[in-house]
Amino acid sequence: MEDKPSSSPMSFVDQIVVPGDVVLDLSTMTNQTIKLGGGLRQDSDAISVMKAGKLRFSKPNKYWVESSQKRYVPCVGDSVLGIVVDSKAENFLVDIKGPALAFLPVLAFEGGTRRNIPKFEGGTLLYVRVVKANPGMNPELSCTDASGKAAEFGVLKDGYMFECSTGLSRMLLSSPTCPVLEALGNKLSFEIAVGLNGRVWVNATSPSTVIIVANAIMNSETLSGLQQKIMVDRLLQKIQT
Amino acid sequence: MQEEPEMVTPGVVLGKAAEVKPGKGAYLAPYRNTEILYVYSSLAGVRRTLSPPPDSPDQRPVVEIIGHKAQGAVPEPGSVVIARVTKVMAKMASADIMCVGPKSVQEKFTGIIRQQDVRATEIDKVDMHLSFRPGDIVRALVLSLGDARAYYLSTAKNELGVVSAESTAGATMVPISWTEMQCSLTGQIEQRKVAKVGS
Numbered sequence: 029m030e031d032k033p034s035s036s037p038m039s040f041v042d043q044i045v046v047p048g049d050v051v052l053d054l055s056t057m058t059n060q061t062i063k064l065g066g067g068l069r070q071d072s073d074a075i076s077v078m079k080a081g082k083l084r085f086s087k088p089n090k091y092w093v094e095s096s097q098k099r100y101v102p103c104v105g106d107s108v109l110g111i112v113v114d115s116k117a118e119n120f121l122v123d124i125k126g127p128a129l130a131f132l133p134v135l136a137f138e139g140g141t142r143r144n145i146p147k148f149e150g151g152t153l154l155y156v157r158v159v160k161a162n163p164g165m166n167p168e169l170s171c172t173d174a175s176g177k178a179a180e181f182g183v184l185k186d187g188y189m190f191e192c193s194t195g196l197s198r199m200l201l202s203s204p205t206c207p208v209l210e211a212l213g214n215k216l217s218f219e220i221a222v223g224l225n226g227r228v229w230v231n232a233t234s235p236s237t238v239i240i241v242a243n244a245i246m247n248s249e250t251l252s253g254l255q256q257k258i259m260v261d262r263l264l265q266k267i268q269t
Numbered sequence: 270m271q272e273e274p275e276m277v278t279p280g281v282v283l284g285k286a287a288e289v290k291p292g293k294g295a296y297l298a299p300y301r302n303t304e305i306l307y308v309y310s311s312l313a314g315v316r317r318t319l320s321p322p323p324d325s326p327d328q329r330p331v332v333e334i335i336g337h338k339a340q341g342a343v344p345e346p347g348s349v350v351i352a353r354v355t356k357v358m359a360k361m362a363s364a365d366i367m368c369v370g371p372k373s374v375q376e377k378f379t380g381i382i383r384q385q386d387v388r389a390t391e392i393d394k395v396d397m398h399l400s401f402r403p404g405d406i407v408r409a410l411v412l413s414l415g416d417a418r419a420y421y422l423s424t425a426k427n428e429l430g431v432v433s434a435e436s437t438a439g440a441t442m443v444p445i446s447w448t449e450m451q452c453s454l455t456g457q458i459e460q461r462k463v464a465k466v467g468s
Contacts, residue, residue, distance in 0.1 A: 070438070070455050131359070162398040165357055 036069040041085040045093060049077045052091070066103075096195020099123040100225035102161035107181075109189065110169065111221030120148055122156065125191075125225045128166045132156060136170040138178035146183075153184045153229060155221050184221055187231030188238050194226050196249045208248040211260035212241055225255025240267065275316045283308040283316065283332045290327065292319065294334030302458070312336040341375025342368070345412045346419055351432070352380050352422065354405045360384045362401045364422065379419040382409060386423035387462055399448075399460040400424075406433040408464050430464035 029192060040051040052062070052075035064070065067079035077083070081095025100108070102124065110122035110130065119131040132154070134145045148154070160168040173179040200206050200222045205213075209220070216227045218232035218241050244263055249257045277283070282296055286306035291297055294312040299305065310316070314336040321328050325429055332456050344350050352364035366378040385461045387400050401407065408420035426431045427447070436442050436452035436459055444450050444463045451458050 070457075072454065160359075160398075162357075164403055165359065165398060168359065 040083050041091075043083060044081070045083045046078045046080045047077055050074045051077060051083055051245055052268025061089060061091045062076065065090060066101075067095065087116075094195075094198070096193045096198075098191075098193055098226060099127075100194055102126045102158050102167040102225075104129065104158055104161050106158045106224040108156060108158060108169075108225040109184070109221060109227035109229060110154045110156050110225075112148040112150055112154065114150065115148060121170060124167070124169070124223075125157075125227065127168060130158070130167040130169050131171040132171065137174060137182070138172050138176065148183070153189055155181050155184055155223070155229075157181060166229075184229050184231075187219075187229050188242060189227055189229045190242055190246065192226050192228055192246060193249065195226065196245070197222050197224050197226055197228065199249070200228065200245065206248075206256075207253040208244055208251075208256040208260055211257045215264050216241065236267070240264070276314070276453070277310045277316050277334060278313045279311050281310045283310055288329060289332045290317075290321075290329045292331040292333030294336060295332055308311075308332060310334050322347070342370065342372040343374070344369050344378055344380075345430060346411050346413050348411050349429075350409055350411055350422070352407055352409055354401045354403055354407060357401050357403055362397055363419065364407060366420065366422075367406075380409065380422040381415065381419040382407075382422045382424060383399070386412065386421070386425055389425045400462040401431065402434065402461070404435055404461075405431045407460065407464050408432050424462055424464075427465040430462040432464050434461055435460075 037224050040049070045051060054073040054075065064075065067077060067081060068075055069078050077093060079095055081093040083091065084094050085091050097221055108124045110124045112120050113129060114121040114122050119133045121129045122132050124130050135141070137146065154171065156169040156171055157173065158167055159170045171178065171181040172183070200209060201224070216232070216237050218237055220241070221229040228245060230238050232238045232241065240263060244260050247259060251259060283289060284307070286297055286308055289308050291308045294310060294314065295308050296311050297306050298309050300307050301379055312334045314334045317333050319331040319333065321330055345462045348369050350366045351368040352366045354362055354364045356363040361384060362382045364382060366380050368372060368374065382401070384395050384397060389396045407424060408423050410426065410429055412421040412423045415421040431450070434442050434450055436455070436457060438452055438455045438457070440452050440454035442450035442452050442459065447463050447465065448460055449458050450461050450463060
């Protein structure tokens with residue numbers, strides 16, 4: 029049975045949608061299991077949009093809305109950059125730019141026991157993973173990956189941290205490598221940590237490299253791949269001359 | 270024993286400890302610095318004397334004070350209460366006690382359900398978020414008076430737990446097992462520690 033093209037789900041995918049749009053009609057799709065991600069909600073037979081953004085689809089059956097904000101909503105499995113605010117008996121209080129402070133248990137480190145609890149001062153920057161993120165409760169973090177290994181999580185020493193939108197963080201983490209990072213990596217050597225909560229940390233041997241990388245990333249949010257490459261080339265030319 | 274409509278205030282002597290036993294609203298205390306114990310009143314109200322059961326070894330009558338304000342129920346250790354969950358945290362959930370047994374309360378009482386009191390088996394593996402959500406109505410047992418802030422409650426029995434809950438879609442949910450409830454509007458299943466109602 030042919031659907032009218034305007035109501036078929038494929039026409040909404042990769043389009044900008046706003047709250048209230050009905051993107052899927054379950055009565056016309058028989059016997060399929062659909063997984064709904066963030067920004068979508070089920071009202072009996074209609075799937076409607078709750079958050080403004082782009083509707084995305086991934087085979088075989090996942091739909092979600094992607095949008096870019098300055099504020100971060102904690103999700104399980106995300107890797108984020110947190111700043112230690114306080115330390116209590118059982119856990120550290122970490123700010124991850126979400127609605128509530130997150131808890132990082134003092135034992136959530138590789139080989140962590142009661143005898144070797146790390147001492148973090150207020151202001152320490154950490155690369156952590158979100159373990160639990162239920163609405164209404166404080167999120168829980170961990171400095172190990174799912175199997176218990178340290179895997180790059182932990183304190184980020186030196187370097188420079190700046191904030192950006194969540195959309196830019198996702199672009200920097202996309203694969204294949206984001207054009208701006210590739211162009212910078214060809215000429216400069218630096219290390220970078222990107223948090224899905226809109227924080228980026230850059231470290232390099234010379235401060236000027238750090239500044240170039242940070243500025244290039246901040247400028248690249250609205251540029252297309254080719255524009256990013258051109259912007260980086262121009263920036264690097266200015267430095268050399 | 271005849272009823273005495275005698276009004277007493279806190280601190281009034283009700284009798285000697287050798288002659289009467291303190292009931293509700295009365296307490297035992299030594300008279301000044303001596304060792305003689307007297308029964309004093311702790312509330313302002315009407316004094317009432319209850320005769321002892323004839324076959325008990327202690328034949329002293331019980332004196333109690335009926336306070337003029339005592340109409341609302343007060344949770345006691347061992348009573349079953351109905352409470353609404355207000356906050357769910359990693360190791361405990363807070364609830365506002367609404368009824369004690371069949372009577373509703375007149376003032377605000379707070380209860381706490383700790384992680385180890387949610388159920389009887391595997392108490393270290395309890396996930397509070399999969400047992401309660403804010404807004405759920407639960408039936409719980411009062412374990413103790415707890416601390417200054419809240420009573421300690423327990424749902425570690427089959428007939429205790431979530432009695433009524435709303436799903437994320439806003440509809441009342443129907444229990445399908447002791448761990449799951451289903452939304453009546455969307456059919457989504459959510460996890461709760463469900464109370465067994467009926468036989």
